[in-house]
Amino acid sequence: MKLKRKNVGAGILMVLFTVLFFVLTSKFFLVASSQSAEGVDLIEYGKRKWMKSDVLDAKRGTMFDRNGEVIAQDIPSYSVIAILDKNYPNHIKDPEAAAEKLSEVLDTEKDELETLLSKEGRFQVEIPSGRKVSYRKKEQIEKMKIPGIDFLRESRRYYPNQTFASHVLGYTGNGESGVQAGVMGLEKSLDKYLQEKDGKITFVGDAFSRAIPANKESITPPKHGQDVYLTLDEKIQLYLDEAVQEAAKKYKPEKITGIVADPKTGRILAMTNSPSFNPNKKDIKNYTNYAVSYPFEPGSTMKIFTLAAAIQEGKYNGNEVFQSGSYKLPNIGRPIYDHNRRGWGPITYNEGVQNSSNVAFSKLVREKLGYEKFRSYISKFGLDRKTNIDLPNEKNGSILYNYEIEKVTTAFGQGSTVTPIQQIQAATAIANNGKMMKPYVIDKIMDPETKKTVLSNEPKVAGNPISEATAKQVRDILETVVTDGTGKPYMIDGYSVAGKTGTAQIPGKDGKYISGWGENVFSFLGMAPKDDPKLLVYVAVERPKVEFPEMGSTPVANIFTSVMKSSLQYLNIQPEAKQKKDSVNVKKTYGKELPDYTGQSAKEAKSELEKLGMEVSVIGSGDEIMKQEPYEGAYVMKGERVILRTSGDAKMPDVKDWSYMDILRISKLLGLKETITGSGFAVKQSIKPGNPVKEGDFFVVQLEPPMETEPEKKENKQDSDTTSEEDTEEDLPITD
Known part of the structure; x- marks a missing residue:
């Protein structure tokens, strides 16, 4: 009887196991065929659970100077993270001890760190004061061997020369997607070339995202940004930056701008402004690149182009005598005066250029050249339109030419406005034997992997406003301005300099010119060596804090002579063996x-x-x-x-x-x-x-x-x- 019961029980169990096996097998085949269970796509579920991915960092394009020196690049930075999940093998075991060690190298109090490291329910936390630390600081922390401390590697933009051409280069910030994007300067205008695109690696990993060996990986390689080569010369740019910073520190002016150009090609070798900034810190007080975005009345540097126009048209006789001091225009209440009001008595036009006589240039444009002809030369020299330099936010000046008084004052640099870069472009015609060269700062753009040139610039003639003979005669006369006239402080031992000083008045909020000692824009536009200029330099300083009797032009002269001399020596331009005698018939009226x-x-x-x-x-x-x-x-x-x-x-x-x-x-x-x-x-x-x-x-x-x-x-x-x-x-x- 007992045996019979056992057989029945065994039969029931066998039936149950058979039914269960059939159900499970059916379920298995059903899942296998449909790849889902209870509405859940098992393939996708498995991918989410076991398939892991990592970002393969791409680098933003590097910027180089004309000699291949790095001036902007991506470098690795590290963010400190703390793993708090106790299920993870390497986690924070002692928050107090970890906080004490970290407080020694991070700018955070121990108690604040301990609170952060003791948070419940978090897999990991990022330490705010540990974001984007340097490699050196990362090494310091690693040597402490704190359990649970790890690092996230990322890239940041780095400018090795600090304030070097900061308004030209600009800086980057994090865009909406977290990818670096240009915010200012070339970083912004060339963003489509410099922008990188991260790659991706997909792999099978465990619960802690560790790759499981012997499994295939899927890799999408990163696409690095394209490299930009500029016309800037690191050495010359540093000469200019240092000279401007020294002047800014000593004289505390409102603004300074400086440009160094190669007049034969139009290449900009250096460009700077003050106030400047360090793009690594983004301590920005001034966002304007004055060299291209700040039109102002040029003052007497404008006389260079008035003189050139008169010579080109055959209307200039340097030995002709005129009465300096004042000049009466019909229907104008007061006469035009020379800057010292008294003038220098009867003098030649060459002496008038030396002494920067407003009367001389008023007579030249009104009585000899003619207003319409002079206006045509303003256009020929490109002073009434943008240069279209490859920098963002270029502004155009304003040529006031409706009334007779505006036409006359434009001849000696008042009323009408131009930018520094417009003056540089126009002056290349004087330095380059009549050929006016378009200024540019981007030499080429290259793919860093294929080495293929994506974009390339070459010197471009922007016009031929004057002849070679006229250019030479203008340089000869401008040399006497430096040797015997208003530009004497701009002389450089061993090199002949041709140039012109400028002092521009500044309109106040009420429309009237502001007054006071040093309350002007002081400038100088010069080239050297005079017979075959290799460099063209423009410097302008606005409202320097000078005490009488020191002149407002002192910081301009300090910057110009320092930068020009250092740059000529760096370029191995040999000093002239002997200063040539004046080739222009002028008296030495400098006093x-x-x-x-x-x-x-x-x-x-x-x-x-x-x-x-x-x-x-x-x-x-x-x-x-x-x-x-x-x-x-x-x-x-x-x-x-x-x-x-x-x-x-x-x-x-x-x-x-x-x-x-x-x-x-x-x-x-x-x-x-x-x-x-x-x-x-x-x-x-x-x-x-x-x-x-x-x-x-x-x-x-x-x-x-x-x-x-x-x-x-x-x-x-x-x-x-x-x-x-x-x-x-x-x-x-x-x-x-």
């Missing part, structure tokens, strides 16, 4: 170095100075000279005022028509506390002529421009209250 007149007779000193063409003011009742302004050793030009303080009581002279500089000199000489309002020349004074003065007296002087024009309509705010003077500082030598 003389003042001797020490103290202790001498005022009557005799006055007679001597007047014979040299100086204006002399004697203050004091005695004859023995006690003090003088300018001081001993200063250079003075013909027509400049020299003030002699003698023994005895001092009485205030009539300062009507005295310049800003003259007022500063008499105030310094007599120890007065001066207040000067307006710009131009004195029209009112608080201490009446003949009244006694003593040290510490307050002296208020009102200045007015030598010419004010009110045309029927003002086309441009900058032209309201146009004046003919460049500035009382223009065309005076730098004194140390």
Whole structure:
């Protein structure tokens, strides 16, 4: 009986197992055929669970200078992460100990780190102060051997030369997808070339994303960005950057811009601005590349192109004499004055160029060249349109040419505006024997893997405004500006320099020009060596903080001479064995170095100075000279005022028509506390002529421009209250 029951039980179990086997087998074949279970796609589920992927980092394109030196590149950086999941073999075991060690190298308090490392329910955390650390700091942390600490490798943009051409290069930021993208400068304008595309690797991995051996991998290779080669020269750019930074530190100007170009090709070898910034830190105070995006009244550098136009048209006779000082235009209330108001008497046009005479250039354009012909040369030199340089955000200036006064003042650089890069392009015609070269900064773009050239630039002639003979004659005359005229501070030992100084007035918010010592844009446009210029340099400094008697042009001269000389030597341009004699018939009117007149007779000193063409003011009742302004050793030009303080009581002279500089000199000489309002020349004074003065007296002087024009309509705010003077500082030598 018992045996029978056992057989029945065994039969039931066999039936159950058979049914179960049939069900499971059916289920298996059903799943195998449909590849799903309970609505879940098992293939996709398996992929999600076991198929892992990693990003293969691509590199953004590298930027190089013209010699192949790296100036912008991607470098690896590391972000510190802490694995908190206790199921993972390598996790944070002691948050307190880990926090204490990390606080030694990361800029975070221990307690804050410990709180972060003790979080529950997180697989891992990223330490904020450990983002994008350097390789050196990564090594420091690795040496601590902290369990659970790991690193995420990523790329960051690095600029090895810090502030090097920062407004040209620009910088990058993280785009919406987290990929680097250009934000400014060439990084932005060339983003489509520089942009990288990450690759991908797919593999079978365990629960901790570790690859399981003997399984196939699927790889999509990364596509690196294309490399950009610029025309910039690292050495010359560093010369310019350092000189500008030194001037910015010492003189604290509002703005500085500088450009160095190869006039034979149009290649930009260096370009900088101040304020600058370090793209590694993005400490940006100024986003504007003044060299291409800041039009302003150029001042007397514009006279270079007026002179060239007159010579090209056969309307210039350098030996012809004209009366300097002032020039009356019909239907204009006040005459145009030279910058010192008095002029230099009857002088030749060559001397007028030397002395930067506004009258000379007004007469040239009105009486000899003609307004329409001059306007055509403004176009021929490209001063009325963009250069189309391959840099972003280039602006165009504004040529005011509706009224006669605008046409005349444009000839000597007032009213109309241009950018520094427009002046550089125009000046290549002077330096390059009549051929005007288009400026450019991108030499070529190459694929880093195939080495195939994607884009290439070559020198391009932008125009032929003048002949070779005209260009040579202009350079000869501009050389005398440096050897014997307003550009004397720009002389470089061993090299002949041709160039022109400029002082531009700055319109205020009320449309009137601002006034004050140093309240101008001071500039110089020069080339060297004169006979075959290898370099063309433009420097402009706006509103440097200079104290009288130091000139506003001092930082400009410091930058120009330093950069030009260093660059010529670096390029192995040999110094000229002997400075050539003047090839232009000009008198050396730059003046003389003042001797020490103290202790001498005022009557005799006055007679001597007047014979040299100086204006002399004697203050004091005695004859023995006690003090003088300018001081001993200063250079003075013909027509400049020299003030002699003698023994005895001092009485205030009539300062009507005295310049800003003259007022500063008499105030310094007599120890007065001066207040000067307006710009131009004195029209009112608080201490009446003949009244006694003593040290510490307050002296208020009102200045007015030598010419004010009110045309029927003002086309441009900058032209309201146009004046003919460049500035009382223009065309005076730098004194140390």
